[in-house]
Amino acid sequence: MSKKEKTHHQKQKSKDKKGGFMSFFKKKKDEEELVISDPRDFEQITHVELGDSGLTGFPPEWREKLIQAGLTDAEINTNEDSAKLVAASGISNDNGTRTTFTNGKEEDDDITQYTTAADPDENYENLAKTIYGDEDEYMATRKSDGMEVSLRRMRITKKTKRAVVREVVVLSKCVNDNIVKYVECYLINDMLWLVTELMDAGELTNAIDLHPTLPMKECHIAYICKRVLQGLVYLHKMGIIHRDIKSDNILLHHKGTVKLSNFGFAAILTSAHPNRNSIVGTPFWMAPELIKSQNYDTKVDIWSLGITCREMADGTPPYMDFPPMKALFQITTKGIPPLEGTWDDKFKNFLNKCLNPDAPKRASAEELLQDPFISMECTEEEFIDFLTQVRKLSDEEMAQEDEEIPAEE
Incomplete structure (x- = not known):
């Protein structure tokens, strides 16, 4: 969501507070809610087979989509297997650049054992829109101890159920200083409200958006990486792959804490299933082995962290100007372009360890913590x-954009 949209939502704050929580919980079922992103315009083409020599058959509609994504016939013909894999993924060029995608048909969990039956108005007060969160995130105060919490509402549908439930299941299992703290959740009228600790500085993306004015320094990037890696060490030891590491899912607090969030697309590895092969994540942050639908493990999170580092250094991840399908093609055929500008060799070497296309040789979270x-x-x-500078600049931009939005009649 743009800063202008966030400013507009702030105008609704006094209106939102009327009626307490239940005015939000009892929304009509036909009210439009889009919270969890899913693939759109997905087509399952059946006349392609995977054999010992690779994929055979190349539907003309696939070639057309690749051409629309900016690939040339020469590129497709030279790297036909990669082109087929990208086309077969089901990822649409019409999806937003930061949209999380999944084509995996994975296990469902039961959410009923996690939900709280009480009236949230009995437990929380001071409901208001968050300033730096998304449009479906609110903040409140827990009456029992004054804890500031975030309440994120998510509509449960057939498409979103797995991600919504997985978010609750994984978060409820995690107790770590670098993973956002789970409190409880409420389920009313197919709307789930997830209650977590409030990270009042919002997403890391907010800071990166200021890149032209306030570029991040290596010391800031290292600070964030250390805390993300500490969270990943914890997750990976539990056999959990996040699968959507990016700046949107790294939350900040004005007191300097950094925490991982948004576990709706996480996978839990077991001895029976030590790998996954579903294509899950956000295209520009996806590891090559995941794009190719090969067996993968926790190393995909390390690749995504490397891309997030590039995001912090450059302001955007590599290939962000390309349609998603072409970006995936570039990642699998050309890798990640080298970092430009004057950067310390320690940072460049760290990036190389994260972005090694050979997954078994890619560094682990534990190894990177010692880098x-x-x-x-x-x-x-x-x-x-x-963060104080980020907040000041963000407030100035939002105030300026607020002046540009016509007053509501």
Whole structure:
């Protein structure tokens, strides 16, 4: 959501607070709610087979989609297997650039054992829209102890059920300083409200959006990476793959804390299923082995962290100007272009370890925590100062955009 949209939502704050929580919980079922992203215009083409020599058959509609995505006939013909894999993924070029995609048919969980039956108005007060969250996120205060919480509403449909339920199941299992703290959830009229601790500085994306004015320094990137890696070490030891590491899913607090969030597309590995092969994640952050639908494990999170580092360094991930299908094609055939500009060799070497296309040789989260680049981190006080600058600039931009939005009659 753009800053202008966030500003517009702030105009609704006093209106939103009327009637307490139940005015939001009892929304009509036919009210439009789009919270969890799903593939659109997905077509299952059956006249392609995977044999010992690779994919055979190339439907003309696939070639047409690839051409529309900006690939040339020469590129397709030279890298036919990669082109087929990208086309077969089902990813649409019409999806938003930051939209999470999944074509996996994975196990469902039961959410009823996690839901709270009480009236949320009995437990929380001071409901208001979050300033730096998305349009479906609210903040409130827990009456029992004054804890500030986030309440994120998610419509449960056939398409969104697995992601919504998985979010609750995984978060409820996690207790770690670098993973957002789960509190409880409510389910009323097919709308789930997920209650977690409030990360009042919002998504890391908010800071990256200011890149032209306030570019991130290596010390800030190292500070964030250390805390993300600490969260990943914890998850990976539990056999959990996040599968959607990106700046949108890294939350910040004005006191300097950094935490992973949004586990709707996570996978839980077991001895019976030590790998996955579903195409899940956001295209520009996807690892090559995941794009190719090969067996993969926790190393896909490391690749996504590397792309997130590039996002922090450059302002956007590589290939962001391309349609999703072409971006996937570039990742699998050309890899990630080198980092431009004056950067320390420690940072460049760290990136190379994250973005090694050979997954078995890619560094683990534990190994990366010991990397020399992490020692370049700034102090907590310096990071808090950075967040203060981010907040000041964000507020100035939102105030300026607020003046451009016509007043509601």
